[in-house]
Amino acid sequence: MKLENKSYPKDFRNALIGLLHEKQENLDQYDEEENEEIKRIEENIFILEKGIKTEYNKVNIDIEDHILxxxxxxxxxxxxxxxxxxxxxxxxxxxxxxxxxxxHPKVFKLKFQGFNDHDDEELDNGQVIVAEYLIMKQKKFQQYKGIFREGKGNVMERYIEIINFFENRKINTSSIIEYLDS
Structure with missing residues (x-):
């Protein structure tokens, strides 16, 4: 059974752009000449904002439909x-x-270094743990989780569905974060 196609309101797009502007304002206090990483961040902000504005107008974005x-x-x-x-x-x-x-300039590399070697439980539950990493460690992602989906089911189940979305695209869960940051 296919769900009726629908799109999120422009509030969804505006929320994303608002986050970018929040980041831009936060960076304005720094001297860009002092840190090459700041320049890279600002370039990413510009690219992402442009991408959000253009792509949003091309595609009906309904994350729940896309996952299902x-x-x-x-x-x-x-x-x-x-x-x-x-x-x-x-x-x-x-x-x-x-x-x-x-x-600590390395914090900006945003590379997921993997789980602790001694934590076998995390390694044995890779898919669930990666979902949990997305939820618990990324504060903005957690804060705006309502943008992605509303409905029944707990938060973990919803984010496992997001992981499953990527799994369907043949992306290994052990490298999903590295993939997103490539």
Whole structure:
């Protein structure tokens, strides 16, 4: 059974753009000449904002329909979903104090380093744990989870569905975060 196609209101797009502007304002206090990573972040913000504005007008974005009917997701829509997920990764990682930026530039690389070697339970439950990582470690992603889906089922189940969406696209869960950051 296929769900009726529908789109989220422009509030969805505006919420994403609003997050980008929030990030831009936060970066304005820094001297871009002092940190090449700040320049890269600002370039990403510009690209993401432009992408959100243009792609949103091309595609009816309904994340729930896309997850449930993933076999019919177009390549354009897949790219859009990827951008949106990546956006939340970047926003969560980029809001740092000046001291953190100066002393810990590597935090901006946003590379998932894997689970602790001693934690066999996490390794044995890879798919669930990756979903949990997305939920619990990415604060902006958690804060705006309502944008993605409303309905019955707990939060973990919803995000496992998002992981399943990527699994249907033959993306290994062990490298999903690296994939999104590539």
């Amino acid at each position: 009917n993933s076999d019919e997701i177009s390549e354009v829509t897949f790219i859009q979903v990827q951008r949106i997920l990546r956006l939340f990764f970047e926003l969560d990682g980029f809001i740092k104090t000046e001291e953190q930026i100066r002393n």
